Amino acid sequence: MSTGLFQKTKPAARCYSLAVWLGIISGFISALVKSGTEGILPPRLLTEGAPPVTLLKNLGVDVTHWAYTYSEQVVYYGGNLVHILFSIVSALVYCVGAEIFPKIKLWQGMVFGLIVAIAFHGILMPIIGISTPVWDLRLEEIISEIFGTALWVWVIEIVRRDLRNRITKKPDPEFQ
Numbered sequence: 001m002s003t004g005l006f007q008k009t010k011p012a013a014r015c016y017s018l019a020v021w022l023g024i025i026s027g028f029i030s031a032l033v034k035s036g037t038e039g040i041l042p043p044r045l046l047t048e049g050a051p052p053v054t055l056l057k058n059l060g061v062d063v064t065h066w067a068y069t070y071s072e073q074v075v076y077y078g079g080n081l082v083h084i085l086f087s088i089v090s091a092l093v094y095c096v097g098a099e100i101f102p103k104i105k106l107w108q109g110m111v112f113g114l115i116v117a118i119a120f121h122g123i124l125m126p127i128i129g130i131s132t133p134v135w136d137l138r139l140e141e142i143i144s145e146i147f148g149t150a151l152w153v154w155v156i157e158i159v160r161r162d163l164r165n166r167i168t169k170k171p172d173p174e175f176q
Helices: 016-040 051-058 078-100 101-125 140-168
Strands: 067-068 073-076
Touching: 016 067, 016 078, 016 140, 051 078, 078 101, 078 140, 101 140
Parallel strands: none
Antiparallel strands: 067 073
């Protein structure tokens, strides 16, 4: 077993298949939480398009047909679907990573969340043209993304840890 930042757990203590299920579950739940924080602290002006919708439009997808009516309101789910899938994939990486590299859970996952936010909001999304560069972001968007990302990854971690420990009746792999 190595030490430091890339310390690994004992292979016998890992539960990969459970980690995959926990990634799907925690990713879905945390996507709803992130959407909720954006409802309370909107990151964009009403005149700006959401990055997931902009991505779909850039790929040639007409998201105006991806809609349903709920409570007499039309809900366009295309952007939400991208947001949920992104959250699930990120949570899968996190949950499987937590089985191998316990340091991924630093600050209850906040370090991982910060890395994801920088990589996607700070680098990738501006490069592919679906958001503005970091230096042009409004303060409200920065606050919304920091708070929303912190809450998002924390929900992934508490769901992951609680369900893993309840199902396996054991502590996380680094404590075995």
